[in-house]
Amino acid sequence: MLPRRIRRALKDLAYRTPAARFLMPRYHYNFRPAQLGFLVSMLDEVRFVDGAVIEVGCFACATTIYLREHLADLGRRRRYLAIDTFDGFLVADVDYEIRERAEVTDRHSLDYTGFSINRRSWVERSLALSGHGDVELVQGDAGALDYGQFAPISFALIDVDLYQPVSRALRSIAPFMSPGGRIVVDDCLAGNIFDGALQAYTEWCGENARQPEIVHGRLGVIRF
Ligand SMILES: C[S@@+](CC[C@H](N)C(=O)[O-])C[C@H]1O[C@@H](n2cnc3c(N)ncnc32)[C@H](O)[C@@H]1O
Numbered sequence: 001m002l003p004r005r006i007r008r009a010l011k012d013l014a015y016r017t018p019a020a021r022f023l024m025p026r027y028h029y030n031f032r033p034a035q036l037g038f039l040v041s042m043l044d045e046v047r048f049v050d051g052a053v054i055e056v057g058c059f060a061c062a063t064t065i066y067l068r069e070h071l072a073d074l075g076r077r078r079r080y081l082a083i084d085t086f087d088g089f090l091v092a093d094v095d096y097e098i099r100e101r102a103e104v105t106d107r108h109s110l111d112y113t114g115f116s117i118n119r120r121s122w123v124e125r126s127l128a129l130s131g132h133g134d135v136e137l138v139q140g141d142a143g144a145l146d147y148g149q150f151a152p153i154s155f156a157l158i159d160v161d162l163y164q165p166v167s168r169a170l171r172s173i174a175p176f177m178s179p180g181g182r183i184v185v186d187d188c189l190a191g192n193i194f195d196g197a198l199q200a201y202t203e204w205c206g207e208n209a210r211q212p213e214i215v216h217g218r219l220g221v222i223r224f
Contacts, residue, residue, distance in 0.1 A: 124137065
């Protein structure tokens, strides 16, 4: 270990560079604190329910690490599957928003590239450094997966934003939910770039005679 004064000088130097924004404590989450708290309460509710936890759309796995820490506190080992393209949205999914959902919002001017600066190897390293190297990363289209391979499922967080992947993932995951399980769909909020999630969620609720339950402004909940 380097002497304290050298470590301090190195840190001082690093904090003066543009890299400081990656090194200093910052808020890294795509969820507000109350929304993260709600996700934690969902894990508490499924504490005695059998099945894997699935995060559909994990980006850099910041929320994954947060939720995994809570699962560790609960003292129950579960499979945790984190699914992503690790390359942002699929062209076909964005095209669908622009072609088929253009009447909802003028989508041509919107930027769908936000999550494309990512890499599976970065996420693997981050999980390993955090002590969560056993999270199972699944790379591919979340809308085309056979979720039966992960069944039973106790909790699924669906966070892929656009209509097609949210709708397809929701329809493919629901049949494999354990009794007492929970699904949360993020971005169930009207009139924003990701309101495809709201459409997919409300359609599923309508088709399955469920009353929509949207909490904390944008979290669509389904209780099994
Ligand atoms: C809002 S981010 C997920 C944020 C993450 N849950 C968190 O809390 O930090 C949405 C992610 O969905 C992924 N995504 C979008 N479409 C997808 C698809 N069809 N299949 C798999 N992943 C997809 C993107 O690459 C992006 O990383």
